[in-house]
Amino acid sequence: xxxxxxxxxxxxxxxxxxxxxxxxxxxxxxxxxxxxxxxxxxxxxxxxxxxxxxxxxxxxxxxxxxxxxxxxxxxxxxxxxxxxxxxxxxxxxxxxxxxxxxxxxxxxxxxxxxxxxxxxxxxxxxxxxxxxxxxxxxxxxxxxxxxxxxxxxxxxxxxxxxxxxxxxxxxxxxxxxxxxxxxxxxxxxxxxxxxxxxxxxxxxxxxxxxxxxxxxxxxxxxxxxxxxxxxxxxxxxxxxxxxxxxxxxxxxxxxxxxxxxxxxxxxxxxxxxxxxxxxxxxxxxxxxxxxxxxxxxxxxxxxxxxxxxxxxxxxxxxxxxxxxxxxxxxxxxxxxxxxxxxxxxxxxxxxxxxxxxxxxxxxxxxxxxxxxxxxxxxxxxxxxxxxxxxxxxxxxxxxxxxxxxxxxxxxxxxxxxxxxxxxxxxxxxxxxxxxxxxxxxxxxxxxxxxxxxxxxxxxxxxxxxxxxxxxxxxxxxxxxxxxxxxxxxxxxxxxxxxxxxxxxxxxxxxxxxxxxxxxxxxxxxxxxxxxxxxxxxxxxxxxxxxxxxxxxxxxxxxxxxxxxxxxxxxxxxxxxxxxxxxxxxxxxxxxxxxx
Numbered sequence: 001x002x003x004x005x006x007x008x009x010x011x012x013x014x015x016x017x018x019x020x021x022x023x024x025x026x027x028x029x030x031x032x033x034x035x036x037x038x039x040x041x042x043x044x045x046x047x048x049x050x051x052x053x054x055x056x057x058x059x060x061x062x063x064x065x066x067x068x069x070x071x072x073x074x075x076x077x078x079x080x081x082x083x084x085x086x087x088x089x090x091x092x093x094x095x096x097x098x099x100x101x102x103x104x105x106x107x108x109x110x111x112x113x114x115x116x117x118x119x120x121x122x123x124x125x126x127x128x129x130x131x132x133x134x135x136x137x138x139x140x141x142x143x144x145x146x147x148x149x150x151x152x153x154x155x156x157x158x159x160x161x162x163x164x165x166x167x168x169x170x171x172x173x174x175x176x177x178x179x180x181x182x183x184x185x186x187x188x189x190x191x192x193x194x195x196x197x198x199x200x201x202x203x204x205x206x207x208x209x210x211x212x213x214x215x216x217x218x219x220x221x222x223x224x225x226x227x228x229x230x231x232x233x234x235x236x237x238x239x240x241x242x243x244x245x246x247x248x249x250x251x252x253x254x255x256x257x258x259x260x261x262x263x264x265x266x267x268x269x270x271x272x273x274x275x276x277x278x279x280x281x282x283x284x285x286x287x288x289x290x291x292x293x294x295x296x297x298x299x300x301x302x303x304x305x306x307x308x309x310x311x312x313x314x315x316x317x318x319x320x321x322x323x324x325x326x327x328x329x330x331x332x333x334x335x336x337x338x339x340x341x342x343x344x345x346x347x348x349x350x351x352x353x354x355x356x357x358x359x360x361x362x363x364x365x366x367x368x369x370x371x372x373x374x375x376x377x378x379x380x381x382x383x384x385x386x387x388x389x390x391x392x393x394x395x396x397x398x399x400x401x402x403x404x405x406x407x408x409x410x411x412x413x414x415x416x417x418x419x420x421x422x423x424x425x426x427x428x429x430x431x432x433x434x435x436x437x438x439x440x441x442x443x444x445x446x447x448x449x450x451x452x453x454x455x456x457x458x459x460x461x462x463x464x465x466x467x468x469x470x471x472x473x474x475x476x477x478x479x480x481x482x483x484x485x486x487x488x489x490x491x492x493x494x495x496x497x498x499x500x501x502x503x504x505x506x507x508x509x510x511x512x513x514x515x516x517x518x519x520x521x522x523x524x525x526x527x528x529x530x531x532x533x534x535x536x537x538x539x540x541x542x543x544x545x546x547x548x549x550x551x552x553x554x555x556x557x558x559x560x561x562x563x564x565x566x567x568x569x570x571x572x573x574x575x576x577x578x579x580x581x582x583x584x585x586x587x588x589x590x591x592x593x594x595x
Contacts, residue, residue, distance in 0.1 A: 001026050001491055002484045005251065005277050007236050008285035010038020011466060012453040014217055015070055015473030016283050020480060021224045023494025029221075029228070030251075032235040033259035036218060039429070040466065042209035045259055048383035049321075049418045052210040053262070056319050057348045057362050059083075059174070059204065059335070062197035063502040064467035066474055068580040071213075074220055077584040079212035081353060082200040085334045088117055092406045094330035103127070104191065105198030121527040122162040128514075128521045129153060129163055133188050134195065135510035141185045145437045149187045150180035158521045160528050172344040173337055175464060176315040176366040177431045186432035189462040192504040202335075203581050206353050234273065235260060236286065239294045241447060245302030248282050248450045251275045262422070277449070281480040285453040285473065288312045288430055303446040311439040312456055315431045316372060316424060318365040320399055323418035324409065327351075328359040341402045343367050358415075363403065368423065371395040376421045384416040396421040430456040430464045437462075443475040449483060451476040460501050474499045500576060 002025045006013045009031035017027045035043040042052045060067065060080065071077065087097040098116030101108045109127065113120045133152070136144065144152070153159050153167060164179070171179040171187070179187075194201075205212045221228050238252035255270035284291060292309035300307050333352040338345040344367040350360040365371070377396045378386040389401045389411055399421070403409065440458045443451050453472040455461075461468035477497045484493035 002480075002487070002493065003028070003280040004283065004480050005030070005275065005280050006283045006285065007251070008038065008454070009033075009036040009230070010285055010454070010469060011040050011067075012455075012469040012473035012476070013038070013283065013285035014221070015066075015470045016285070016453060016477040016480075017221060017228070018070065018073070018217075019474060019477040019497050021221065021228055023481065023497075024491065025227075025480070025484075025494075027224075027228050029230045030234040030236065030253060031230065031232055032256065033261050034232050035214070035259065036230075037209065037214050039424070039469075040209055040213065041261065042211075042214050043259075043262070044210075045262060046420070048379070049323075049420065051354070051360075051418065052208045053321065053420065053422060054209055054319075054362070055261075055422055055424060056317065056364050057204060057335075057350075058209075058466055059202040060466060061194055061202060062200075062580055062582050063193040064465070064470070065500040065502055065576045065579050066470040067467050069498075069500065070470060072579065072584075074213075074216045076212060076216050077581070079206050079216075080203040080581040080585070081206040082581065082585075083202050083204055083334050084200045086201075087332055087334050087336045088339050089336050089406060090339050092408065094332075094407075097332070097336070099334070102199050102201045104130075104194045104201065107199065118162050118166060119528070119531065121524040121531070122160055122166075124524045125158050125160060125163045125521060125528070126166050128158060128517055128524070129156065129167070130191055130195075131510050131513050131517065132156060133184070134192055134505075135507055135514045136188065137507045141188070142437070144188060145183050145185035146435055147184050148180050148434045149182050149184040150178070152184040153179075158525045160525070162528070169337065169344075172366050173346045173364070174366075175432065176317045176344075176368075176429055177433065181431070181433050183432045183434050183436060185437060186463045189460075190465075193461070193502045196502065196504045197582070200582070204348070204353060208354060233257075233259070233269075236284070236290075236294070238296070239284070239299055239450075241298055241302045242278065245298075245447075247278060247448050249276070249278045251277055251282070261424075281449045281451070281483050283451045283453055283473075283476045283480065285476070287314065287454070288456040289314055291452065291454075291456075305446065306441065308439040309441065312436060313431050313433055315429055316368045317429055318368040318371065318376075318395065318399075318421055318423045320363040320365065320396060320403075320421050321350075321419060322347075322361040322363055322400070322403065323415035324359040324361075324413050325415050326358055326413060328361075328407065328409065328413075331359060331361070338402070338406060341406065343371070343399060343402065345399070345402070347403075361403075363399070365399055368395075371398060374398070376423055382417075385414075385419055387411055387414070387416070395423075430454070432463050443472055444479050451479045471499060500579075502576070 004020055004025050004027055006017055006029045009029055017029050021027050034045055042054045044052055046053050085099040085101045087099045089097055100115055100117050101111050113123050153164055168179040171182050233256045234253040235256050237254050240250040242249040253273040254268045256266050257269045258266040260266045295306045331349045333349055336347050343365045345363055345365050347361045347363040350362045375394045377394050380386055388397055392398045392401055441452055442458050453476040455464040455468040457472045459468045459471045474497050481493050481497055
């Protein structure tokens with residue numbers, strides 16, 4: 001039997017493990033925490049609260065076909081709920097929140113122009129900027145990677161401060177990096193896949209990730225019995241090649257006392273646990289910073305390209321699980337962006353997806369760097385939060401001070417036992433900074449038996465996403481399978497591991513749109529200049545304005561018809577037909593299927 005060792009039980013490692021187990025491999029999975037999931041974690045390893053603790057909500061797009069393929073195999077098709085809008089909260093006015101609906105889809109063009117996120121002319125230019133970026137052919141991607149998106153955008157004649165700030169808000173709130181640092185290539189890649197299947201713009205887990213993803217994944221892996229071993233609380237410390245530098249020979253782990261991802265005071269229970277992998281294949285799926293720390297003398301001398309990992313950067317984020325003792329009226333079920341507040345915060349009403357009586361807001365804090373200067377939180381002997389919002393002393397004090405200023409929440413409303421702050425310090429999100437592509441490693445390394453996986457590894461999705469993690473896990477599994485083909489004495493290597501690359505509209509289509517809309521863009525820019533000169537640059541719509549209705553049409557026939565009437569689009573790939581909640585949960589006329 002072929003054997004494989006996988007280090008890291010995030011979504012990349014779990015995906016690789018599943019596909020290799022299905023092909024008859026023996027898989028040993030090492031995880032530093034006492035739970036699986038990585039950045040998708042949802043666990044109960046804490047001493048306060050009745051519900052699972054999670055690391056951020058995750059927005060899943062229609063084009064995450066590799067993730068949807070795994071989800072289908074796990075039997076969790078009914079565990080997702082759609083969202084069409086991002087809402088923008090100014091001054092705590094929950095009754096009049098501007099919104100952007102399915103911004104990648106032309107069917108909501110008029111609705112977004114009048115959605116109030118910015119004056120109509122600015123919103124037209126915002127959408128025109130995406131058409132402009134998508135008009136650049138893929139052959140220019142390397143050039144785009146060497147310029148920031150903000151730099152590229154600011155150089156366009158139609159750009160305005162409002163347009164640039166709208167894009168900045170997207171980058172900061174979704175990927176925790178500033179648009180003046182972010183690669184224009186990465187943004188273009190994300191847009192081109194999303195533009196192909198734009199409705200709805202995202203899916204959320206319909207419940208805690210523990211119930212909807214982690215437990216089903218664990219159950220699936222356990223079905224393979226002795227073929228699968230999971231070793232918790234094993235933190236990798238060293239990777240050693242053999243004498244001639246062709247294979248990885250040894251891995252060295254430390255057994256830790258607590259999960260390092262969620263326990264700052266974790267310790268080492270046992271050091272120097274050596275694992276001989278000279279006769280196995282190895283997939284390492286850990287954060288880029290952790291992988292870079294593995295590249296010491298012997299590993300670097302055997303493969304100097306791994307030294308490029310030192311150039312990759314990651315960003316800290318935090319999240320606050322804000323439980324209230326009552327139901328807060330007027331909270332929508334869409335993602336809400338706090339405007340005009342520090343820390344670049346958004347929130348999602350988890351009460352709606354978790355089915356809770358009282359309000360539970362999951363708040364992400366994308367700009368957390370300055371708050372690293374203070375302690376995350378304080379608790380008393382009963383594990384209740386100690387808050388001081390008037391004279392903040394901890395990170396959660398500063399965050400909740402801003403939130404309570406925007407929402408009708410008092411300190412007395414807060415459930416001090418359940419509410420908590422979670423940071424990803426030490427496990428930061430990979431940042432797609434300008435020029436990062438050339439330093440990112442491939443899945444296959446110089447070593448015959450070593451494969452890398454994770455969002456920082458080169459993959460078609462490019463930006464740090466669940467799909468990118470899944471894709472690299474699959475590519476690594478296929479690399480292991482191909483290596484196993486060279487060892488037929490150990491058994492059948494199994495059928496190829498499928499990796500689905502999403503389709504996208506050709507750049508020529510956007511080039512045509514760019515030319516056709518250029519006069520309107522010029523007019524819109526002139527309008528914004530006139531508004532600014534006359535001092536009438538106000539937000540739309542008026543308070544009594546009614547948003548036009550948008551029909552939810554998820555079927556490929558309806559989505560594709562927007563363009564195929566005048567442009568022969570590529571046929572929908574048979575691999576992707578039937579994959580994803582847009583197919584599982586909705587009929588072709590956009591109505592939910594009866595469960």
